[in-house]
Amino acid sequence: MERPAAPAQAGLVFLIWLFAIPWTAFALFWTWLAATPLREGQHIGGYIEYGFPLFGLPFILIGLGMLATPFRLLLRARRVVYALTDQRVIQLYAGRSTKVQSVQIDQVGQVDAQHDPDGYGRLSIATTQFIDRNRDRRTDAFTILGVPDAARLERLLLEQVRARKALAGG
Numbered sequence: 538m539e540r541p542a543a544p545a546q547a548g549l550v551f552l553i554w555l556f557a558i559p560w561t562a563f564a565l566f567w568t569w570l571a572a573t574p575l576r577e578g579q580h581i582g583g584y585i586e587y588g589f590p591l592f593g594l595p596f597i598l599i600g601l602g603m604l605a606t607p608f609r610l611l612l613r614a615r616r617v618v619y620a621l622t623d624q625r626v627i628q629l630y631a632g633r634s635t636k637v638q639s640v641q642i643d644q645v646g647q648v649d650a651q652h653d654p655d656g657y658g659r660l661s662i663a664t665t666q667f668i669d670r671n672r673d674r675r676t677d678a679f680t681i682l683g684v685p686d687a688a689r690l691e692r693l694l695l696e697q698v699r700a701r702k703a704l705a706g707g
Contacts, residue, residue: 539670550606550607550610553603553606554603554604554606554607556603557600557603557604557606558604560596560599560600561597561600561601561603561604562598562600564593564596564599564600565593565597565600567593567596568590568592568593568594568596568597571589571590571592571593572589572590573635574586575587575590593672611629613632614682614683616630616631616632617629617630618631619681619684619690621690621693621694621697623632623642623697623700623701624641625639625640625641625642626637626640626642626643626645626662626679626681626694627641628679628681638679640662640664640679642697642698642701643701643705644662644664644665645662645664645694645698646662646663646664646665646666647661647662647663648660648661648662648663648691648694648695648698649663650687650688650691651687652687652689653690656685656686656687656688657683657684657685657687658684659680659681659682659683659684659687660680660681660684660686660687660690660691660694661678661679661680661681662678662679662680662681662694663677663678664676664677664678664679665674665677
């Protein structure tokens with residue numbers, strides 16, 4: 538059983554977080570500036586007096602959401618456990634509700650692995666292929682993110698698939 542240790546897209550998450558800093562700072566500054574008449578007791582009249590400062594609030598909330606993204610992903614990763622048995626690959630998420638996804642070893646198709654130099658990685662397991670309404674070939678995949686020793690998991694999974702095929706053939 539393995540527990541993911543880091544968000545799988547850590548670089549992208551970090552870029553979003555870096556973008557969120559000036560975004561949120563500008564949104565706070567703009568809202569503060571737009572509220573100047575209210576702070577100084579000037580009455581402009583109409584909706585402008587309250588509308589301009591209120592217009593900045595969604596941008597502040599978006600910025601705060603972007604700033605919180607890395608921390609939300611870390612908390613989510615702590616609630617996910619992956620397991621490989623001789624019959625299936627399992628993902629268990631225990632959050633507000635428990636969610637279990639699994640793929641039977643017989644359903645495992647092509648396995649695409651991505652390994653980082655530190656050993657962490659992701660595995661994408663093709664489960665079914667189909668042709669959609671636009672006649673495009675599509676593949677459903679079961680993805681395992683943030684695996685501490687992705688190469689080892691890939692090797693073990695492929696061994697299980699070979700053993701299962703040998704068992705079915707013999």
